[in-house]
Amino acid sequence: MNIIFELISAFIIVLTFGAIFESPKRSLWLLGLTGAISWGGFLLSQLLINQVVISAFIASIIVGICGEIFARVMKLPVTVFVVCGIIPLVPGVPAYDTMLHLINGDYIKGVERGVTTLLIAGSIAFAVAIVGAFSKYFTEIRMTKN
Amino acid sequence: MINQKQILNISAYAGEIILSNGGEIYRTEDTISRICKAYGIKYVNSLVTPTGIFISVDNGDGDSETVVRRIHNRRINLNKISLVNNFSRKLENELLNYQKAMEELGAIEYGSPETNLKAGVLLTSLGVSTNVIIMKESYNNILPAFLATLASQIVIKKIGFLKDVNFIPEIAAGFIGTIVSLIAFNNGLGDNLSIMIVTAILPFVPGVSLTNSIRDAISGDLISATSRGMEAFLIAISLAVGVALALGVLR
Numbered sequence: 455m456n457i458i459f460e461l462i463s464a465f466i467i468v469l470t471f472g473a474i475f476e477s478p479k480r481s482l483w484l485l486g487l488t489g490a491i492s493w494g495g496f497l498l499s500q501l502l503i504n505q506v507v508i509s510a511f512i513a514s515i516i517v518g519i520c521g522e523i524f525a526r527v528m529k530l531p532v533t534v535f536v537v538c539g540i541i542p543l544v545p546g547v548p549a550y551d552t553m554l555h556l557i558n559g560d561y562i563k564g565v566e567r568g569v570t571t572l573l574i575a576g577s578i579a580f581a582v583a584i585v586g587a588f589s590k591y592f593t594e595i596r597m598t599k600n
Numbered sequence: 601m602i603n604q605k606q607i608l609n610i611s612a613y614a615g616e617i618i619l620s621n622g623g624e625i626y627r628t629e630d631t632i633s634r635i636c637k638a639y640g641i642k643y644v645n646s647l648v649t650p651t652g653i654f655i656s657v658d659n660g661d662g663d664s665e666t667v668v669r670r671i672h673n674r675r676i677n678l679n680k681i682s683l684v685n686n687f688s689r690k691l692e693n694e695l696l697n698y699q700k701a702m703e704e705l706g707a708i709e710y711g712s713p714e715t716n717l718k719a720g721v722l723l724t725s726l727g728v729s730t731n732v733i734i735m736k737e738s739y740n741n742i743l744p745a746f747l748a749t750l751a752s753q754i755v756i757k758k759i760g761f762l763k764d765v766n767f768i769p770e771i772a773a774g775f776i777g778t779i780v781s782l783i784a785f786n787n788g789l790g791d792n793l794s795i796m797i798v799t800a801i802l803p804f805v806p807g808v809s810l811t812n813s814i815r816d817a818i819s820g821d822l823i824s825a826t827s828r829g830m831e832a833f834l835i836a837i838s839l840a841v842g843v844a845l846a847l848g849v850l851r
Contacts, residue, residue: 463730529783546798
């Protein structure tokens with residue numbers, strides 16, 4: 455039951471960010487779908503691996519793949535989907551903890567949480583980069599074939 | 601008949617719209633050269649950085665034209681990017697004359713009406729406050745998170761001229777969101793302070809800068825990759841500064 459609520463919330467939050475960044479209106483439903491699918495991937499990999507960094511990586515790869523597919527279907531830029539899709543994965547709570555520990559002078563804990571934050575952010579960035587590079591590679595192959 | 605200067609103007613205007621609404625560098629360069637090629641210009645060179653566009657076109661007879669456009673303020677509007685993208689693709693099939701093309705681009709830049717402020721802010725805050733559910737916190741945090749998000753959104757909309765100063769909106773948003781969350785927390789609304797604050801500052805997370813910086817880095821635009829990454833980092837720092845200020849004042 456909780457999982458269903460979480461998927462619905464992921465749908466709503468990604469759709470909301472689509473509205474904040476003023477995405478094209480016809481892309482909003484697919485945006486929400488991207489969010490829900492990637493959050494499903496995140497939950498599944500959490501269940502199997504139980505490792506936040508790797509789960510964020512897998513979920514971002516799913517966001518990238520969904521973005522590439524939907525962008526080609528709807529004839530829209532890929533950025534529209536990727537920008538909003540990665541929002542639920544952003545390490546907000548670890549970043550906040552880092553700051554709180556550093557303010558309180560608890561440097562060891564602060565650095566610990568800070569490394570977690572950086573690892574999650576880095577894995578998201580790396581996943582987006584991998585998917586982008588792969589899509590470029592495949593379009594170039596298709597261009598040389600024609 | 602359309603001359604070189606006018607073609608240059610059309611492509612520079614299109615590039616300006618894409619760049620000032622949060623598009624990537626390679627998309628801007630691609631659009632510029634696509635438009636110029638559609639009008640039959642042989643050699644197009646464009647250098648785009650996040651703060652400016654430089655284009656030089658040459659028709660092969662030694663007669664070249666150059667234009668420089670400076671980009672001052674950057675907003676985020678993905679709709680305009682996709683509209684200009686479609687415009688440039690349409691131009692390849694059907695050439696427009698100068699007046700018509702500039703009119704269409706002007707309609708893209710000024711056409712879309714402002715969304716209704718009150719309803720937009722309310723729905724945005726409701727949507728963002730579902731972050732509490734995603735982060736697996738208890739549901740009675742939703743109401744204070746909603747209030748904090750609403751407060752920071754309203755302050756940002758009403759802040760006036762300060763909105764155009766870099767990094768001030770983020771500091772203000774972090775400050776207001778944290779103060780409202782603290783008040784709610786001290787009055788017994790909700791049981792987890794961190795999730796409320798994180799939810800309140802979530803709309804200001806530099807997702808676009810981060811994504812664009814990565815995509816620029818892949819396509820080899822190292823200048824804009826580093827500068828956009830720096831922008832994302834500074835936005836994150838200024839959010840943290842705003843939150844820290846409020847925590848320091850009220851604790």
